Amino acid sequence: MLQKKGLIIAPLLLFFLLVAGCTQSQQGTPSQDQSDSNNKLNIVTTTTMITDLVRVVGGDVVEVQGLMGAGIDPHLYKASAGDVNRMRQADLIIYNGLHLEGKMADIFEEFEGTQVITVAITDAVDESILLPAEDEGNLYDPHIWFDVELWQKAAIYVRDALIEADEKNRAIYEANTEEYLQELEKLHAYVKEQVANIPKDQRVLVTAHDAFGYFGRAYDFEVLGLQGISTTTEAGIADMQALADLIAERKIPAIYIETSVPPRSIEALQKAVQAKGFYVAIGGELFSDAMGDSGTPEGTYLGMVRHNVDTIVEGLSK
Template sequence: MFVAGCTQNGQGTAPPGIGGDKERLNIVTTTTMITDLVKEIGGDAVHVDGLMGAGIDPHLYKASAGDVNRMRQADVIIYNGLHLEGKMADIFEEFQGTQVKTVAITEAIDKSILLPTEDEGKLYDPHIWFDIELWKEAALYVRDALSSVDSKNESTYQANTEKYLEKLDDLQGYIKTELAKIPQEKRVLITAHDAFGYFGRAYDFEVLGLQGLSTTTEAGIADMQELADIIAERKIPAIYIESSVPPRSIEALQKAVQARGFDVAIGGELFSDAMGDAGTEEGTYLGMVRHNVDTIVGGLLSE
């Protein structure tokens, strides 16, 4: 565990608070969505150190030795699970049974409502944040996890969660209102990898990804050709790049469709496995989801 390979790090070195702030619960998180969630629930009672920043692909992320040290000094590690952070699985296992509490937010979701992968019954789609109702379950799970470690601030975590759930309910209303503008025949979402399955199920979209659930798999020529045929035949107006996935595969798909005589547009950039830059609207979960919805609506309603 302590000889983890060095690679890109989303946030740089750990801030002084990690391991030294005894007034607040010290929490290390993985993805940007989880970092934002824990800040919303924890508020001023916690210090949150996110390992991954904007544009970082959690499927490919490898923890550095510095990351492991930051986790060793934490009170709690909160991650997604379901193999989203696939290259960190051994590290999380090493911390189980130590004084550092590890929390996988996908454990909040009953397996009966998780989307299975092609290896049905063994692996599940980890991208639960694209269904607001599932994200609410994750929020409640984080609330309970923090309360179990830091009972003196339980009322704070409860109050913050109630406020956050209200924000999520408002966001849910916005999503449904905006997506209702898209007629059924245009409700097809095509992206670089298959990250939007829960979005499709929740909001009645057909979702097609060029790559599989994980970006560790490469799209083959046959996959590209098959998807290009579908787009050209059905005249799907837009396809989308993702902020955490290089755009070359979607650009190649666009050219393949154009070679079939149909001019499909790149409808914009969606945030899938990472949020936008810190300090921007898209750098929050609520803002990221609104951006995605606006971008999807704009692209699929374009002439």
């Protein structure tokens, strides 16, 4: 009797399991539209400037995860285990290069030759155009984004990298880039127009570290940094005193703090200049190695550059 009952229950149980399985399968399987919307190019970026650039060029067809946020110094940034895991799962890793992310260089090398594509945007710039990093041996200055025309080259380079990885969305990447290049052209013209308001002999930009070399070359500034190209170097007492002498002698009206570098070195420089009988103002904060908070004008490359040039012009025009 028990055997016969079991024979009856087993087929019924199998039937309900099959029905339940089919229902669950139908509910759990995304529609074709959902699959397409989730099938985005997965990109991991390092600095905030690169994250912004890739989002502009990629638009809605890419998923971008930026590792560094506002106020983060890429020279000192160490990748966490979570960062490395995100990079392993990415289709592309887009970083600055030229040792800007100095503590991550070994990680990028490990991904070379794997299915994860690594892209250094400084490869967009011909070596003959790069500025040497005088305090860093045979290396080059990585801060190319301060020359808007060089950032245009970076935009084109990112566009080409995205097309190579995702040909089906070529038209989107090309259209987004073309529109952005026009915005960058307007920005370049704006910077030149504003800088013209500063007398040429007053175009001396003093900051915490030597990040504005490309800005100086592009827009006719003398640029002086307490620290070298990398924030890992420290300014010595002799460097501080020499720069204080120069500021007092030339009566430079303002010096600048950087948002990603502690202000103590610039504040100490201000006191050193005052000790020589000249008052130099702190002209404000400049965004150097990181942009502003997300959701603010300075949280975009366009807004960051405008903020910087407006702040520089206001301080040095006095």
